[in-house]
Amino acid sequence: xxxxxxxxxxxxxxxxxxxxxxxxxxxxxxxxxxxxxxxxxxxxxxxxxxxxxxxxxxxxxxxxxxxxxxxxxxxxxxxxxxxxxxxxxxxxxxxxxxxxxxxxxxxxxxxxxxxxxxxxxxxxxxxxxxxxxxxxxxxxxxxxxxxxxxxxxxxxxxxxxxxxxxxxxxxxxxxxxxxxxxxxxxxxxxxxxxxxxxxxxxxxxxxxxxxxxxxxxxxxxxxxxxxxxxxxxxxxxxxxxxxxxxxxxxxxxxxxxxxxxxxxxxxxxxxxxxxxxxxxxxxxxxxxxxxxxxxxxxxxxxxxxxxxxxxxxxxxxxxxxxxxxxxxxxxxxxxxxxxxxxxxxxxxxxxxxxxxxxxxxxxxxxxxxxxxxxxxxxxxxxxxxxxxxxxxxxxxx
Numbered sequence: 001x002x003x004x005x006x007x008x009x010x011x012x013x014x015x016x017x018x019x020x021x022x023x024x025x026x027x028x029x030x031x032x033x034x035x036x037x038x039x040x041x042x043x044x045x046x047x048x049x050x051x052x053x054x055x056x057x058x059x060x061x062x063x064x065x066x067x068x069x070x071x072x073x074x075x076x077x078x079x080x081x082x083x084x085x086x087x088x089x090x091x092x093x094x095x096x097x098x099x100x101x102x103x104x105x106x107x108x109x110x111x112x113x114x115x116x117x118x119x120x121x122x123x124x125x126x127x128x129x130x131x132x133x134x135x136x137x138x139x140x141x142x143x144x145x146x147x148x149x150x151x152x153x154x155x156x157x158x159x160x161x162x163x164x165x166x167x168x169x170x171x172x173x174x175x176x177x178x179x180x181x182x183x184x185x186x187x188x189x190x191x192x193x194x195x196x197x198x199x200x201x202x203x204x205x206x207x208x209x210x211x212x213x214x215x216x217x218x219x220x221x222x223x224x225x226x227x228x229x230x231x232x233x234x235x236x237x238x239x240x241x242x243x244x245x246x247x248x249x250x251x252x253x254x255x256x257x258x259x260x261x262x263x264x265x266x267x268x269x270x271x272x273x274x275x276x277x278x279x280x281x282x283x284x285x286x287x288x289x290x291x292x293x294x295x296x297x298x299x300x301x302x303x304x305x306x307x308x309x310x311x312x313x314x315x316x317x318x319x320x321x322x323x324x325x326x327x328x329x330x331x332x333x334x335x336x337x338x339x340x341x342x343x344x345x346x347x348x349x350x351x352x353x354x355x356x357x358x359x360x361x362x363x364x365x366x367x368x369x370x371x372x373x374x375x376x377x378x379x380x381x382x383x384x385x386x387x388x389x390x391x392x393x394x395x396x397x
Contacts, residue, residue, distance in 0.1 A: 002349065011380065012381070013382070016289075019291070022289070022375040023374045025376050025383070027270075028059070028269070032063050032064065035282075042066075043069070044263075045090060045263045045264075046060055046263075047092070047263050047264065048070050048265070049092075049365050050363075051364070052365040057081075061086075068088065071092045071243075072089055074093075075091065075101055076100060078114060090115045090243065092117060094123050101116070105136060115184055116140055117187065118140055119143040120161065121174055140181050142186045142187070144168065146188040155213055157192075168231065172235055183232075187244070188224070189246065189263070190245060193249040221244075225242070229242065244263075245263060246263055246265070247265065248277055265365070266364040268282075270284050271367075272317075272360050272361065272362045284323065287358050288359050288371065289358050290305050291356060291357075293353060294353070299345045302343070303357050305337075305341065306336050307336040307338045308367060310363040311366060317362060318363075319336050320359045321360050321362070322343055322357055322358075323360045325357075328343045328344065331344060369388075369389075372388060373391045
């Protein structure tokens with residue numbers, strides 16, 4: 001038996017050639033509202049790598065005043081978005097290529113805010129050289145590592161080498177000495193809180209351990225960030241922003257007094273990996289559909305393509321998940337394949353060749369690298385087609 005939601009989606013997309021990707025605007029809008037409410041008094045900076053569509057970025061930024069500014073992942077992407085009219089961009093990662101940096105600085109001019117990320121004196125010296133050549137002022141944000149180290153565990157990700165105020169101070173002092181550079185912000189991404197699920201099905205003991213580690217991390221992150229902010233203040237620097245967090249740490253990051261903005265990306269689309277969090281539930285707004293082309297045996301159907309796996313450490317959690325109709329399962333021996341994806345059906349489910357199967361990606365924006373557009377749905381109607389970066393001929397990483 002097939003669910004009403006599956007039948008609704010099947011009818012809505014009956015004339016669309018498969019494979020295709022879609023975005024449910026009703027669910028996206030609900031996620032935007034939930035995120036804006038969860039932010040409290042903080043601003044939300046939107047992580048573009050989780051969206052990868054100019055039209056959807058515009059929809060988010062125009063929805064509520066809480067959404068202010070973008071966080072990009074490359075210099076070329078930032079240059080591209082400036083051309084599309086966005087005017088407050090934070091580079092989430094350090095950049096080095098002199099030609100690309102120069103192009104972005106010139107594109108921004110005096111009217112648009114572009115802030116470069118640094119985590120070493122090498123980055124500072126490179127940006128100073130380019131700024132001096134361009135005869136302009138360059139905005140700087142300092143990335144502070146927020147991972148927590150235990151004797152046999154690095155809880156977090158390998159980002160900035162700066163882990164304390166003692167390591168931060170000489171870089172801040174060096175920036176202060178540069179007339180062409182201005183320190184306007186600091187960032188600390190607590191990935192071990194924001195990017196690790198703590199309610200994974202069938203992993204009760206591990207979930208309890210993760211929750212305990214997260215609680216300790218929240219305290220440590222707040223202490224370390226406050227220490228850095230105090231030190232910067234004593235050097236006479238007034239920051240424009242203090243950036244923190246991610247979708248998974250929105251509830252804890254917004255409680256820190258020193259934090260002014262929180263970066264959120266994946267929560268807008270709500271991919272599969274974000275089903276495994278105990279502190280929030282967003283709605284699956286984005287997915288894709290592939291077509292049943294074989295029925296190799298009873299209770300097995302095989303789809304054409306569909307193997308859109310996510311980046312990160314290799315594991316079953318990076319596989320896409322069959323979403324509609326409910327109850328379909330990937331085969332352990334094959335998973336989601338490059339050219340075909342077999343699925344096991346419940347005994348009472350009958351699918352025919354040509355039927356669509358709707359999947360959810362494990363991550364958010366990575367799906368957009370596979371499709372040139374997202375079909376936008378409101379209610380039961382396709383109301384628009386939103387180009388992805390790929391659809392605009394762009395490939396940034």
